[in-house]
Amino acid sequence: MASIDIWTVFVVAFLGSVGHCIGMCGGFILAYSGAKIGTDWSRAHQSMAHFLYNIGRVTSYVILGAIFGLIGSAFIITLSTWGVLLIVVGLLMVLMGLSLMGKLRFLTVIESSIASSKLYASLYRRTIASPSLGSFYLLGVLNGFVPCGLVYIFGTFALSSGSIVDGMLIMAVFGVATIPTLFTFGFLAGLIQKSRFRALALTIAALLVMGYGLFTLAKGTMMLVKPDMIETKIEMMKTKELQLLNAK
Numbered sequence: 001m002a003s004i005d006i007w008t009v010f011v012v013a014f015l016g017s018v019g020h021c022i023g024m025c026g027g028f029i030l031a032y033s034g035a036k037i038g039t040d041w042s043r044a045h046q047s048m049a050h051f052l053y054n055i056g057r058v059t060s061y062v063i064l065g066a067i068f069g070l071i072g073s074a075f076i077i078t079l080s081t082w083g084v085l086l087i088v089v090g091l092l093m094v095l096m097g098l099s100l101m102g103k104l105r106f107l108t109v110i111e112s113s114i115a116s117s118k119l120y121a122s123l124y125r126r127t128i129a130s131p132s133l134g135s136f137y138l139l140g141v142l143n144g145f146v147p148c149g150l151v152y153i154f155g156t157f158a159l160s161s162g163s164i165v166d167g168m169l170i171m172a173v174f175g176v177a178t179i180p181t182l183f184t185f186g187f188l189a190g191l192i193q194k195s196r197f198r199a200l201a202l203t204i205a206a207l208l209v210m211g212y213g214l215f216t217l218a219k220g221t222m223m224l225v226k227p228d229m230i231e232t233k234i235e236m237m238k239t240k241e242l243q244l245l246n247a248k
Contacts (some may be wrong), residue, residue, distance in 0.1 A: 006173055009154065012208050013177035016150055029053075029186050032139055035128050049136045050186040056140020057182075058175030061151065062168050064144075068158040069167020080227065082162070086220030089160045093213025096153045150174075160216075 032053065037046055075081060127139045154174040158167035222229070 006169070008208070008212050009157065009170055009173045010177045012212070013150070013154065013174045014180065015208065017178035017181040029182060032128055032136070033186055036131060036136070036139075038131070046186070049133060050183050052133055052137040053140040053143075053186075054175075054179045054183055056137040056142075057144040058140075058172060058179070059137075060141050060144025061171040061175040064151065064155055065158045065167040065169070065171025066164050067167075068155045068171070069161055069164040072159040072162040072167065073164060075162075080224060082160075083220040083223030083227075085160045086216050086223065088220075089156050090213045090215075090217025090220060092153055092156055093216060094210050096150075097207065097210030097213060144175075 029050075037049060041049075072085070075085070123142060124139075127135050127142065151174075154171060158170040161167050161170060
């Protein structure tokens with residue numbers, strides 16, 4: 001993965017977490033904070049609980065990234081299929097940006113909760129009833145597998161990477177980028193919800209998402225319209241890499 005892609009994933013995920021993730025995951029955080037965290041717990045103990053919860057989420061995202069990357073590696077064979085997938089990713093990112101700006105209900109529509117299933121409800125009840133620190137990690141894992149619009153979008157991005165490793169990396173970066181906001185939310189829920197920065201971050205995230213979505217859309221279109229030019233560029237890049245390796 002190019003570093004610019006990783007930084008784009010991080011920035012968009014961080015800004016998106018200030019708005020969307022608070023609304024999506026905020027309820028989970030408030031629920032476990034009230035049910036599991038004692039009033040006599042020290043700040044250090046509370047911090048560890050919130051940290052383990054977030055690491056649990058990231059674990060789920062990495063697993064999903066591996067699955068998406070594996071699927072992508074099975075289908076991305078030619079420049080044409082790669083181009084089509086990039087066009088799909090680009091369109092989804094533009095729709096996501098419009099949704100973050102409140103212009104569409106795209107993220108809301110594609111999100112569906114599995115919390116009503118008997119298996120999930122049973123696991124959730126057992127985990128939230130336990131006061132152990134390890135249970136916070138398990139709760140995060142459960143939360144990480146709950147369908148979420150942002151997870152779907154970045155999952156599609158991982159799919160387009162066509163690599164298990166890159167897919168895991170994309171989803172790991174996505175998960176890590178959401179930790180600061182959700183970790184802080186555990187302590188400052190009311191302040192973050194009312195903060196003006198939340199609205200500003202959503203707008204910035206939306207513009208970044210749409211901008212990169214249009215770039216991805218254009219890149220995919222070029223692969224379909226001018227495959228020979230793309231292949232030539234790829235061969236030139238490979239030649240330069242070989243020259244650099246031989247020079248060393």
